[in-house]
Amino acid sequence: MQMSFDKPEEIEDTVKGKYLIFTIQNEEYALEIRVVDEILEMQPISEVPNLPAYIKGIINLRGDIIPVMDLRLRFYKEFREYDSRTAIIVVNIASTRLGLVADRANKVIFIEDSELIKPPEIKESDYNRFVTAICKTENKIKLVLDCEKILTDHERTELPSF
Numbered sequence: 001m002q003m004s005f006d007k008p009e010e011i012e013d014t015v016k017g018k019y020l021i022f023t024i025q026n027e028e029y030a031l032e033i034r035v036v037d038e039i040l041e042m043q044p045i046s047e048v049p050n051l052p053a054y055i056k057g058i059i060n061l062r063g064d065i066i067p068v069m070d071l072r073l074r075f076y077k078e079f080r081e082y083d084s085r086t087a088i089i090v091v092n093i094a095s096t097r098l099g100l101v102a103d104r105a106n107k108v109i110f111i112e113d114s115e116l117i118k119p120p121e122i123k124e125s126d127y128n129r130f131v132t133a134i135c136k137t138e139n140k141i142k143l144v145l146d147c148e149k150i151l152t153d154h155e156r157t158e159l160p161s162f
Contacts, residue, residue, distance in 0.1 A: 022102040068099035
């Protein structure tokens with residue numbers, strides 16, 4: 001069955017409140033589904049010299065070259081070897097496609113706006129920059145990431161482009 005939409009707001013309505021839940025080091029994170037292009041199984045990543053350690057390199061996705069960021073390293077966590085459950089979440093941020101490596105992509109869930117709370121104020125840190133909201137659902141805390149802020153404008157210009 002193919003779905004068709006007459007207006008852009010109809011597309012927005014179908015994804016509003018839907019979040020991809022993924023895990024990094026036993027912590028659950030959420031991304032708005034509207035920024036997720038696709039979820040891939042782990043695949044070989046070609047290294048590119050002189051990039052920050054959290055940018056693992058690039059992948060060729062059906063002819064598109066996509067930079068890949070390891071979220072563990074971006075969030076200052078210990079590196080973990082990739083395995084069969086490791087996922088690459090391809091997102092589209094500010095017209096840039098980026099692969100985000102997560103320990104595992106779990107599922108898509110619906111979160112009501114009323115379930116999202118503003119994170120506590122902590123003096124300026126990367127935590128404040130990345131986390132846009134906190135949600136407690138299914139008896140677990142989930143940190144909702146702001147995809148637009150995973151990379152600064154300066155960092156985005158340093159990504160390899162092809």
